[in-house]
Amino acid sequence: MLSMASGSVATLASKGYQRAVGECLVVRQGDRLLLMRAQEPENIQSEWDIANARAPDYAGTIAAIATGALRRRAPEGRLLMLGLGGGTIAASVLRDVQNASVVAVEHDRDVIEAAQRFFYPFMLSPRLEERLHVLQACALRFVHGEAEAHVAEHRGAFDVLVEDFGYDEFGLLREPFWRALRGLAAPGATLIVNTLYRSRAEIEMLSRHLAAAGWHGERRILDGGGGMEEWDPSINVIFTAELRADSDGRLPCTTDETRTSTAVPLRNLAK
Numbered sequence: 001m002l003s004m005a006s007g008s009v010a011t012l013a014s015k016g017y018q019r020a021v022g023e024c025l026v027v028r029q030g031d032r033l034l035l036m037r038a039q040e041p042e043n044i045q046s047e048w049d050i051a052n053a054r055a056p057d058y059a060g061t062i063a064a065i066a067t068g069a070l071r072r073r074a075p076e077g078r079l080l081m082l083g084l085g086g087g088t089i090a091a092s093v094l095r096d097v098q099n100a101s102v103v104a105v106e107h108d109r110d111v112i113e114a115a116q117r118f119f120y121p122f123m124l125s126p127r128l129e130e131r132l133h134v135l136q137a138c139a140l141r142f143v144h145g146e147a148e149a150h151v152a153e154h155r156g157a158f159d160v161l162v163e164d165f166g167y168d169e170f171g172l173l174r175e176p177f178w179r180a181l182r183g184l185a186a187p188g189a190t191l192i193v194n195t196l197y198r199s200r201a202e203i204e205m206l207s208r209h210l211a212a213a214g215w216h217g218e219r220r221i222l223d224g225g226g227g228m229e230e231w232d233p234s235i236n237v238i239f240t241a242e243l244r245a246d247s248d249g250r251l252p253c254t255t256d257e258t259r260t261s262t263a264v265p266l267r268n269l270a271k
Helices: 007-013 057-071 088-096 109-123 139-143 175-182 200-212
Strands: 018-021 024-029 032-037 040-049 078-082 101-106 132-136 158-163 185-195 215-222 237-243
Touching: 018 109, 024 109, 032 109, 040 057, 040 088, 040 109, 057 088, 057 158, 057 185, 057 237, 078 088, 078 139, 088 101, 088 109, 088 132, 101 139, 109 132, 139 175, 175 185, 175 200, 185 200, 200 215, 200 237
Parallel strands: 078 101, 078 158, 101 132, 158 185
Antiparallel strands: 018 024, 024 032, 032 040, 185 237, 215 237
């Protein structure tokens, strides 16, 4: 376990302790570190297994998929996370993939601060933390090039892209979003989409949107294993797909709008 010099982190060494960060709640239950909304304590948004130094459940599945995809890419693969949570997926990847780097887009400053103060000291050494950069921005506006934090210099640079902010809001992300996201992806990039939808019709609609936007080779993975015949609305379905060239061999054009990046290392955010 990493040194916990910060007093706020040291308090979490006591199993059963909890601390509020704005509208977020960080709870230590045994060797589980949990992030949830203070108004929805039953809705766990992130979890870290301290004893095994891993993200469990669906986050662990996403991290494993991302890790495999990055290892098949260049030695210095780049991961884009749309949605940070406690940073558990990013941390798992950084621990497992040498020389990987992560850019995470998170709109909620309380979430960013909770990750910084309570999750990172358990998960990341200073050396690994240097390879994670967090942008405080709306992921929707970021992808469409409408946010101040839009990183035009990263266009076409990401080898793996994880969408983990609209997982339970069917209809929020449609074909224009997935097409715009292609502009941030390197040729042959892997897309990973986390969903917790309420019906099979919603799952099939997402599949059609991805295909129409040019993401191909779709696979569906149930959290915990099994086939789609075993799915029910309480089970996360994780989609994967790849970016391929259009029929004429060209990758898609995206908006020419450019913005100034406001990338902020997580450790530098005000506490």
